[in-house]
Every structure is written in C-alpha cells, then in structure tokens.
Amino acid sequence: GQSLEQPSEVTAVEGAIVQINCTYQTSGFYGLSWYQQHDGGAPTFLSYNALDGLEETGRFSSFLSRSDSYGYLLLQELQMKDSASYFCAVLAGGGNKLTFGTGTQLKVEL
Amino acid sequence: ETGVTQTPRHLVMGMTNKKSLKCEQHLGHNAMYWYKQSAKKPLELMFVYNFKEQTENNSVPSRFSPECPNSSHLFLHLHTLQPEDSALYLCASSLDWTAGTGELFFGEGSRLTVL
Numbered sequence: 346g347q348s349l350e351q352p353s354e355v356t357a358v359e360g361a362i363v364q365i366n367c368t369y370q371t372s373g374f375y376g377l378s379w380y381q382q383h384d385g386g387a388p389t390f391l392s393y394n395a396l397d398g399l400e401e402t403g404r405f406s407s408f409l410s411r412s413d414s415y416g417y418l419l420l421q422e423l424q425m426k427d428s429a430s431y432f433c434a435v436l437a438g439g440g441n442k443l444t445f446g447t448g449t450q451l452k453v454e455l
Numbered sequence: 456e457t458g459v460t461q462t463p464r465h466l467v468m469g470m471t472n473k474k475s476l477k478c479e480q481h482l483g484h485n486a487m488y489w490y491k492q493s494a495k496k497p498l499e500l501m502f503v504y505n506f507k508e509q510t511e512n513n514s515v516p517s518r519f520s521p522e523c524p525n526s527s528h529l530f531l532h533l534h535t536l537q538p539e540d541s542a543l544y545l546c547a548s549s550l551d552w553t554a555g556t557g558e559l560f561f562g563e564g565s566r567l568t569v570l
Contacts, residue, residue, distance in 0.1 A: 376557050441503075
C-alpha cells in the first residue's frame with residue numbers, strides 16, 4: 346500500500362516563511378505533487394517534482410529527496426490569502442494515479 | 456474558474472433516493488476522475504475514465520455508478536446510499552491518463568449529505 350504523512354496544522358505570521366513536510370511510503374514512485382485548497386474551493390495544483398532538488402515558482406518552492414522518501418513545500422513572504430489546506434500527493438503505480446495525504450491546514454496570522 | 460464545473464454544489468438525499476452528480480470540463484482533456492473527500496481523511500480516488508473508457512475502479516461499492524458519455528462529461532449515479540457516504544465528491548480532469556504529470560484540474564465539488 347501507500348502512505349503519506351504531513352502535519353495536520355501549521356500556523357505562521359504574515360511575511361514569514363513556512364515549510365510543510367511530507368514523507369511517503371510507496372512502491373512504483375514517479376513523483377510528488379502539491380495542491381492548495383481554500384475552504385469551499387477546488388484543490389488547485391501547485392507543483393510536481395519527479396527529480397531530486399528544489400523547484401521554485403514565485404513565492405512557492407517544492408523539494409524532493411527520492412532517497413529519503415521526503416519532500417516539502419516552502420512558502421515565502423506569507424500572505425493572508427495563503428491560509429488554506431495543502432496536500433501532498435504521490436504519483437505511483439502507473440498512469441496519472443495520485444494518492445493524497447490528509448492535508449496540512451495553514452493559518453496565516455497578522 | 457478551473458474549467459471543471461460540477462452540479463449540483465449541494466445535495467441532500469435519503470437512503471432510498473436516486474440522484475446523479477454531473478461534471479463537465481472545458482479544457483479539452485481526455486481523462487476524468489471522481490474523488491471522495493471526507494473530513495480528516497485523504498482524498499480517495501474512486502473512478503478514472505480515459506477517452507470514455509473506465510481505467511480505474513478503486514473497489515467502490517456498486518451503489519455508486521459512474522457514466523462517461525464523452526470526454527467532456529462525467530456522471531456519478533447514486534442509489535441506496537448510506538449516511539457514511541456523506542462527503543464532498545470532487546471531479547477532476549487531466550490531459551491524458553497515461554501521461555503521468557501529477558497535475559489534475561479539480562471542480563469545486565458536490566457536497567452530499569445522506570440522511
């Protein structure tokens with residue numbers, strides 16, 4: 346089977362940097378995705394890492410270490426609108442089959 | 456606006472009712488998905504269709520019946536549901552099931568309550 350672990354809640358202040366970690370156990374691993382979901386909204390795609398290393402997209406960066414079965418999402422210059430749930434998801438087992446973690450609720454405070 | 460539209464947004468039904476959820480995507484994608492999202496649980500993949508053909512059925516009870524008449528439309532027919540089936544049902548699409556990009560485009564979901 347597959348399992349993912351990520352913290353359930355993270356709180357940070359506006360303007361700060363926050364890192365959301367994700368560890369996974371799976372077979373047939375291809376890559377790690379991150380999604381953002383605001384309350385009542387659709388999950389939206391943030392990033393996908395297939396190779397080791399850091400990928401940056403604006404204020405958000407995502408990191409993958411395949412040897413450690415570990416990744417993280419880094420959010421810089423936090424804004425109130427970043428308050429949302431963030432999900433990591435592994436792509437494994439063929440096709441575009443994603444298995445999601447339980448999500449991390451990020452609260453950004455003034 | 457994600458390009459994936461789901462209706463209805465909210466649905467309340469009794470255990471003996473029959474209802475359907477509808478999903479439409481305007482992205483020109485060929486793969487469509489149903490996911491179930493329950494509180495404090497990971498999103499659970501239910502079904503996948505690629506070019507109108509079902510490619511994944513994640514051991515979903517037969518009281519959930521999917522239908523994909525074309526690559527732009529996906530339905531989830533519901534009958535004799537249980538209260539534990541109450542959840543947010545999310546539809547998603549991607550360009551192609553075989554191209555593992557890790558990227559899905561989700562709708563805003565249909566919030567189902569079974570009484």
